[in-house]
Amino acid sequence: MTSTKQNGEVRIGYFVCHCGHNIGATIDVLKVADVIKNLPGVVISREYKYMCSDPGQEMIQEDIKEHNLNRIVVAACSPLLHENTFRRATEKAGINQYYFHMVNIRENASWVHVDKAEATRKAIDLSRAAIQRVFFHQALEKKQVSINPNVLVVGGGISGIHAALTLAKAGKKVYLVERDPTIGGLMAKFDKTFPTLDCAACILTPKMTEVKNHPNIELMTYSEVEKVSGFVGQYKATIKRKPRYIKEDVCVGCLDCIDACIYKDGKYYDEFNVGLSKRKPVYIPFPQATPQLVVFDPEACVRLKRGKCKETCVEKCDRDAIDFDQKEKFEEIEIGSVIVATGFQIFDAKKIPYYGYGKYQNVYNALEIERLVNSSGPTGGQVVMRNGEVPKKIGIIHCVGSRDEKTNIWCSRVCCTYSVKLAHLLKELSGADVYNFYIDMRTPGKGQEEFYNQVMREGVHFIRGRVAEVTDWAAEKEEQGKLIIRVEDTLIGVVRRIPVDMVVLGVGVEPHSDADKIRRLFNISCSTEGFYLEKHPKLAPFDTASDGVYIAGGCQGPKDITDAVAQAGAAAAEALALIDKGFIEMEPNTAFISEDNCSGCKSCIPLCPYTAISFDEEVFKAKINEVLCKGCGTCVAACPSAAIDQNLFTNDQIYNEIDGLLKYEIV
Amino acid sequence: MKYIYYPGCSLKSTGRPYEESLLAVFKELQIPMEELHDWNCCGATSYMSVDELKAFGLAARNLALAESQNGINGNGDPDVHIVAPCSACYLVLIKTERYLKEYKNERKAVIKGLKTIGLDYNGKAVIRHPVDVLFNDIGLESIAKHIKKPLKGIKVASYYGCQMIRPFELFDPVHYPVTLDLLVDKLGATPLDWPLKTRCCGGSLTGTLHEAGMRLNYRLLSEAKKRGADMIITTCPLCQFNLECYQDRISSYTGKKIEMPILYFTQLVGLALGIPEKKLGIHRSFIRFPNFQALEMEV
Amino acid sequence: MTFSFLRTRKWKYQKPSRIEQDKTVRRRIKYESELDIGFREKIAKMAWGERLDSCMQCGTCSATCPVSHYMDYTPRRIIDMVRQGFKEEVLNSFTLWVCASCYSCTVECPRGIKITDVMYALKREAIKQGFHPKRFLIPMLASKFYKQVLRHGRQNEGRLILSLYLSANPLLLLRNSKLAFRLWRRGRMKLFEKGIRNKASIRKLLSSIERREEEPVQ
Ligand code: SF4
């Protein structure tokens, strides 16, 4: 590595950008250029309206050639936006791109200050720091890392299924990990989908079967990602396989064991029917479950709980597929990229006590209604309430756990249209009078407003007002024995009490309660509400700040099936682009050890999260593997002998930058 | 620690039974408490409607007095716990304490005013409701130890009212408070689960917007009755007054006879502790609970 | 909504089944020039910098309010009218005075607006600007209360109601005389109360606390 000082004379070109009014309105750009011009080493100092434009870039290139510049500093916007633009321009003019440095005077100065004089001073300080820094820049080359073409898809809901199928069809090997015993996710529980009223199962199950049968997909259900290590192109993941107590390769899904179980009737909470029915300790989530394998619930099965049972199921199974000695297994897989599609959960309506969920038996949440109206649901599609009656009047409350500072402040995006859909289905199936209570009706998206209009014409009542309370105290005779909804009809301006038989809560969606745990495995950041954060809200909604990790579907934010599928496709395409390129270029920000200073104390070795440091016992010095080093800087800070330095962030560079920043003059 | 008792105006007149029973119960449970010297009216809702800052001043005078009245606890910290049984006073004092803590300008103005009458306020006083004291400081278990006459067989609707639990969530959940019900249960009686336990009784509206006030109270009374309550217990003199004293009028308006005893929760506790009725001010009620005698017989 | 409760024969206050309707034809339009633009700001400041702007007009406050059915404008409408500068309508409205300060709305509002504090601010503003309806008991009670406490340091319920009804409508006294008697017999009413010892201190304290409402809340 050559030191800059040996490169002879340093000739700096400084370019400051107005960015139209973005910078120009708050920072006196002319003055900045003027002050910088007089600093040592600066050969030329210019300002320009838009540095990133073609003429701006050409200006830099011409100046490099004409003035024989060998360092370039551009003061403009965030390096995230245009660092690459200027690096390319620098390289085109024939000097190494790492002789270029960028100063952010937009996000860091003009956009965050109002005082023009102060902002200008800050811009000068930041620029001076950069000028002093580039003296010590070096010519560096980007690293190349090859990409493992296998992909891990986390989550087997509709997003995960779609992403996995897309990748598999392109010939890539996919590991699809799902924590439940079956894939299908929330969508499998839905009855019809809005706004077209397609049967959810009819459009989903063919895709589930395709996943199961695709030779490129390795389906790992009832499994969880336990640990992830490595970096883009070279990830390693440990998958925990929970025991089903069934030999997966032997069981054919005949379900004889379920019939044979000592429990004659179901007794335990049925996850698939959200508690509207009961299941046995051995069960299959639903008839089309994929894979077609039964599961033993260790909390419920007598044999697993107490170690003793008549084991009628084992007797019955003529293939000998039941194995009560199964244990948790861990499998390690190697992949190059990851798509996280873990979805969302519905809001727990018990958190809003005044809606009576869990207190009054005829108050339901929307997911329960999806099962209730489903022809293969617990009542065979009959709208019968928990008390055995058919409702004559139904109230559907929107925005439960949405748009509320006390619970979740965001709009859940799907509830308005699904509530309209449930109104339609409930009315159709039970003939009841249906009232929808909404704050604002939000039916964006293709065909949704038309659907809303259609349901209005079917005679469903729409009342604008947020329900204050669902209660059972009657103010008059007609209200006796009913659930009374108290609401202001805001369009009329009067408070109403509407007695109904059944209340449906249009619950919103929120991040899974353990979203944080999964997020940390993959180093994904999240927004304040806990949804996974995309790299750019407009232009990269499927990408994350971790290279090679993409997100799709409900884990990124509330969305409907249409959008989830679109995002999953985009994430898969993005992964394909990465894989098919075959390698990626990485910043040469690796750490290096100056052997003269290394005392061989080995403090750095256990600290490296990427195990990039080894120890050469012969010379008694530590050594850093450049390919493995991710440039996190941990060892640099930890070395007691200050023997480690890091490219792009050498001590010389940083100290001089600080020094420049502190040369604070009254200007 | 000694509690400082801030009665407020109502407990000296319409709410006399509340004061009598509160003092008797505290004495029985050996909770030391002394009355705040020369306390003044808290200002209630009316003062806030006329001049908020003065309302704070008025309330703060009591807080300042309490601070000067109580000494220093073992750790050298000021230890001032004001017990305000009237829910309206309770809320006004708490609101004053909170807002003066939050808003500098107002705090300065109030403290300046207090200085002119030789008082100082440093925000140390803690305002407590007797329900809070009994529930959290004394504890249901140790109350249970004092019970002489368990109140078997009566169904009690606890009425929390507004100001004790709203808007600040202090010791009970705002939407579904439970402390009184747990207390009732401990006393041996059956708590009634009813949805109107926090619905407003109208406060001073019974005197000013008569129809509205009557109707609010009618709702509360009839709902409690419908659900089989033998009595309603309250935590506030105004709630008690509203619920009790207009029953004959409500009956004559509606043509339905309503006779629902309205007790202070302290009276109920007192009965269970075996304190004589007279000492609890039960004889001052308009509507007598027919079984009190029977209760005493039982043990 | 029907008032079955009122249909019973003896309720004397209001014929419930009759829907009150203003039968006169009236021109209703609001010109921008009639609005008070600064009203929103002023009330927001008086109500401790409350963020009225974020109200989404959901009506939870009105629906949860135990007395909104006596209001001429529901709390939700008051909030919007304040924002839009409908000063006269708001300050003239019964709503402010019907509000029982029960805080139901404040704890329910999904946008965290302290509506009760807004109502208090409006009451103060209405009193200051002389807007409140004449001979309307509620604001009268507030000011009688105010004066009594200023004078005695404490309030006496009996005397307060006595003086209120005397100046508003002596008939009310008659109606409540039985109640008063019953209270007195049970020792629950006194017409004379000592007040606090140091009465002058209250006056001194209150006169030294003056805040001009326009002053910004910090
Ligand atoms: S509850 Fe809050 S947001 Fe809703 S209308 Fe009332 S003030 Fe506005």
Ligand code: SF4
């Ligand atoms: S505080 Fe006033 S406006 Fe709010 S709910 Fe209570 S009475 Fe209604």
